[in-house]
Amino acid sequence: MNSRVGELKRKFREASEYVGKGDAVQAVEKLYKVAENAMKILSEINGMPEYEVARREGSWWTKLLDRVKSCVVWLCVMVSGLVTNGFIRVGCL
Secondary structure, three states: OHHHHHHHHHHHHHHHHHHHHOOHHHHHHHHHHHHHHHHHHHHHHOOOHHHHHHHHHOOOOHHHHHHHHHHHHHHHHHHHHHHHHOOOOOOOO
């Protein structure tokens, strides 16, 4: 797991370098891979059913990643609201 997170950090730094060079295309490609792999890691850590399907089938398909993305976005919105409001709303998590 640590090596996969380290790889994400490396790709993120590479994307930042491409931004500094003005190469938006390469930066976006690197950032896309960072986001895609982060979703895969999060789905594994959280034992999401999408991870189990991908593991069983030996690959990720777009619909699985889209489902994970929806859950990750929802979680980010909930956590952001909790932090911003400074309290836990009943039924959020």
